[in-house]
Amino acid sequence: MAERYAISKVNVPEGAAVPELVKMKMEKEEKLAEEKKQALAAKQKAREEERAKLKERTVAYEKEYADTAAELVKLRREAKLNGNFFVEPEAKLIFVVRIAGIMKMSPKPRKVLQLLRLKQLHNGVFLKVNKPILNMLKLVQPYVTYGYPSLKTVRELIYKRGFGKVSKQRIPLSSNDIISDALGKHGIHGMEDIIHEIYTVGPNFKQVSNFLWPFKLSSPKGGFVNKRHGYCEARGGDWGNREELINELLGRMN
Amino acid sequence: MATARPVVSIYNFENPSEKTGTMPMPVVLQSPLRPDLVREVHRDMAKNKRQAYAVKPKAGYDTAAESWCTGRAVARIPRAPGGGTHRAGQAAFGNQARGGGMFNPTTIWRRWHRRVNVTKKRHAVACALAASALPPLVMARGHKINQVAELPLVVSDGIQSLTKTKQAKEALKKLGCGEELQKVIDSKSIRAGQGKARNRRYVKRLGPLVIYNEDNGITRAMRNIPGVECAHVDRLNLLRLAPGGSFGRFVIFTEGAFKKLSDIYGTLKSGAPKKKGYTLPRAAMANADLARIINSTEVQSVLRPKMERYTHGIKRNALKSKELMEELNPGSTERRAVHLKSSQKGTPEYDEVQKKKKARIEESKKYNKEHKKGDETFYKTLMKAFEAKAAADAAKKAAEKADDEEDEE
Numbered sequence: 001m002a003e004r005y006a007i008s009k010v011n012v013p014e015g016a017a018v019p020e021l022v023k024m025k026m027e028k029e030e031k032l033a034e035e036k037k038q039a040l041a042a043k044q045k046a047r048e049e050e051r052a053k054l055k056e057r058t059v060a061y062e063k064e065y066a067d068t069a070a071e072l073v074k075l076r077r078e079a080k081l082n083g084n085f086f087v088e089p090e091a092k093l094i095f096v097v098r099i100a101g102i103m104k105m106s107p108k109p110r111k112v113l114q115l116l117r118l119k120q121l122h123n124g125v126f127l128k129v130n131k132p133i134l135n136m137l138k139l140v141q142p143y144v145t146y147g148y149p150s151l152k153t154v155r156e157l158i159y160k161r162g163f164g165k166v167s168k169q170r171i172p173l174s175s176n177d178i179i180s181d182a183l184g185k186h187g188i189h190g191m192e193d194i195i196h197e198i199y200t201v202g203p204n205f206k207q208v209s210n211f212l213w214p215f216k217l218s219s220p221k222g223g224f225v226n227k228r229h230g231y232c233e234a235r236g237g238d239w240g241n242r243e244e245l246i247n248e249l250l251g252r253m254n
Numbered sequence: 255m256a257t258a259r260p261v262v263s264i265y266n267f268e269n270p271s272e273k274t275g276t277m278p279m280p281v282v283l284q285s286p287l288r289p290d291l292v293r294e295v296h297r298d299m300a301k302n303k304r305q306a307y308a309v310k311p312k313a314g315y316d317t318a319a320e321s322w323c324t325g326r327a328v329a330r331i332p333r334a335p336g337g338g339t340h341r342a343g344q345a346a347f348g349n350q351a352r353g354g355g356m357f358n359p360t361t362i363w364r365r366w367h368r369r370v371n372v373t374k375k376r377h378a379v380a381c382a383l384a385a386s387a388l389p390p391l392v393m394a395r396g397h398k399i400n401q402v403a404e405l406p407l408v409v410s411d412g413i414q415s416l417t418k419t420k421q422a423k424e425a426l427k428k429l430g431c432g433e434e435l436q437k438v439i440d441s442k443s444i445r446a447g448q449g450k451a452r453n454r455r456y457v458k459r460l461g462p463l464v465i466y467n468e469d470n471g472i473t474r475a476m477r478n479i480p481g482v483e484c485a486h487v488d489r490l491n492l493l494r495l496a497p498g499g500s501f502g503r504f505v506i507f508t509e510g511a512f513k514k515l516s517d518i519y520g521t522l523k524s525g526a527p528k529k530k531g532y533t534l535p536r537a538a539m540a541n542a543d544l545a546r547i548i549n550s551t552e553v554q555s556v557l558r559p560k561m562e563r564y565t566h567g568i569k570r571n572a573l574k575s576k577e578l579m580e581e582l583n584p585g586s587t588e589r590r591a592v593h594l595k596s597s598q599k600g601t602p603e604y605d606e607v608q609k610k611k612k613a614r615i616e617e618s619k620k621y622n623k624e625h626k627k628g629d630e631t632f633y634k635t636l637m638k639a640f641e642a643k644a645a646a647d648a649a650k651k652a653a654e655k656a657d658d659e660e661d662e663e
Binding site: 001004005006008021024025028032051052054055058059081156159160163171172173174175176190191192 | 560584
């Protein structure tokens, strides 16, 4: 907190008689400036330590992502080799985007969309895959499109459109300090920590996802196919679960 | 303002350059300044001298007019009855009709006067008196007081006995009011507006107000000097002390009047002896010097230090800005450089990548050799099925041909 002291400089003209109150003010400001300097030095030191740790963690995460991907490849190959079937792991993470506007929305889907924090057109949120969430999505199917985002998508969304909820305000994630202050107690101190927690749906997914303000995406370049119909319909459409193909859409919306 | 009361000099009316004595300033003249109060009380008090005006009660309705109703190809407004004159059949009564009454006729029972609480009136007078003791306020009101020795201007009691206007004028001039009196004379002009035809032809500025205690001729002496007004100290009028609602009238006190102010108004502790149940107004703040209060040790010692505001600046995109990416993801530039190097020939990173590639290809070849040879490969098993079908077709054809030949034979 001492780093943010606002020190005001008092301009005293040469050889002028300094009033008592001004003298007192100058002394006080000096003392505060000293405290501020010390706090800044301590903060700088802490910051460097924190950054070193974050760097290590990031390298570990990248290795983790590569390893999990390689593991899946290995298992698929093994299954084929043995003539077995490899059951792909079910997705843990979904990204939901609101497709419908706000006019003429029935109460139940409207409430569910509010609960999912999808209050505006083209708002997106990360959700954990579990029974309650899937049931909620069933209620709002015609108004959203969702799927399983890839690591690249997750990274790009968070870096480009990541905003955090800091004392009820939408603050851009322009510095790791913001993240550290909000999520430090859950062991998340930087962008890569957030990305890891989201992508791997860690134990603090709820807190991280809630910290992230709902993503405000652009309308997709190249357009939707047909928002009135479902993605899986033969005639082509947009709402509902489009599994991996959400990444293509998000690439155009981000 | 609990400071020692300043002392006011009394000037000899005959020879104003000499002072005949001094007097402490009465507490009234140190009342808190309340321009809003004075304005409000003046506004209401000034309404009390109004005379009613209104249109005649029957104005516009002194006809036996009646509407002709429908069916006669005329508007339904009431029309004057009878015949033989232009007036007959003409519209009447409405505000739109010629000779009709006005809309919402003015009435004499309009509430012309306002009552003001006595205490309020007294406070306003005290306030106006206080303002008259402050040169900046008096100058702001427009009085020319540059030559006046002191404010409040207190003159010895001899001035109350003047009988001749000439003498009075001399006395005032000697006191430094020459410029003020001249200003009044110069300002006489014809009133703008209808007032000039209603016995209010001329307007001029106001000059000094002389407040006396005993009238031994002073009123009559001062009466004809343009701009000068006189008032007895027992009967001070806000409409004189704050003309137009703006306080700071140039006031000249006589010694007796000045002394009597303390007798009339008293002090904050004693109350006003001559005004029952009245005490002079108190200031809302004892110390109105905000800067001093804020900067005092008592206040500063309990304040937390002033903080810089959080500024978040414009959001930049880390995917585009390398600096921002490094800030958010420490070590990313390094890793990226390594990654880029690995596509440049000759670097150890490049060699590393090539080595891995080679190993991968080797591995693949080994795998293929092991698992994709002989009759068990996918291709071979697929072709086997075709071959089987081809053989079956050939056999069928041969059988058909044999049958045909048999048939032929």
